[in-house]
Amino acid sequence: MSPPPSQGGAAPAAPAPSATGPGCGTLDRVASLPVCVALGLGCDRGTPAETIAQAVAEALTQAAIRLGTPALEVTAAASITLKADEAGLLEVAAAAGWALHFYDAERLAGVTVPNPSATVRRYTGTPSVSEAAALLAAGTSLAADPGALLVEKHRLRGADGRNATVSIARMPR
Template identity: 70%
Template sequence: MSLGSRRVALGLGCDRGTPEATIAQAVQEALAAAGLAPEQVAAGASITLKADEVGLLGFAEHFGLALTFYPPEVLATVPVPNPSETVRKYTGTPSVSEAAALLAAGTDMRQLLIEKHKLRGPDGRNATVSIALLP
């Protein structure tokens, strides 16, 4: 399927203190893996626990992306292909990036183009990006 002008939503997760550069690199890699251009990103989302995350907010500002933050109990209701008990232990939901992407896109997991792209930055902090196709 040609993704040409199709629009997508990003679901973003990261360790506390992840630098903006690591998040930006993870997003660039995920978009490239899906054959997408940055201009095709229509929405971005994460968990309410990250609403004050400096690197995430800086990335969104520089990318020109308005972020939606979902509470863990809402994210936990979304069926995802890669739930994680480790993520649940720390956040209260088995998925942040996949569930956030799907909620932001208003779709289901059949529309995930990138399930869970993970990047460990040079400082050891992790960023995770999921990409869902908007209907």
């Protein structure tokens, strides 16, 4: 399996980066630097890596179109602690060179998101995994930056019927 199309490298060791990573910028300040983003990842148990990678690729494309640039750098990727052993997530992160950060349901539930889900809450204990994880990993919130969530909740149903969700948050400027 090839890694998702991004220019990203390994995520920083800190669980919630609070500033733009080295070499990252914003289009309005430094056009030649990539925009740094954090991915929030969710999936059904047993979702194949190929489905997750395709969902990531589609979400990164959406973010690039929204920003008007292909220069995105994934500097953080995160999910819920329930997925710490999820083979597909681990495979995608390893192939792309991302360290995955995991947050517990209580911490994720404390994040205000645009698309909370009763179904997700029933299975995980939080109404959001991908959106909340993306915002936490980016070290921001919708209150601090209403435009931080570049891709709210991109959902892909794989050929086997399993779902993957990806949200993308812009790192603070």
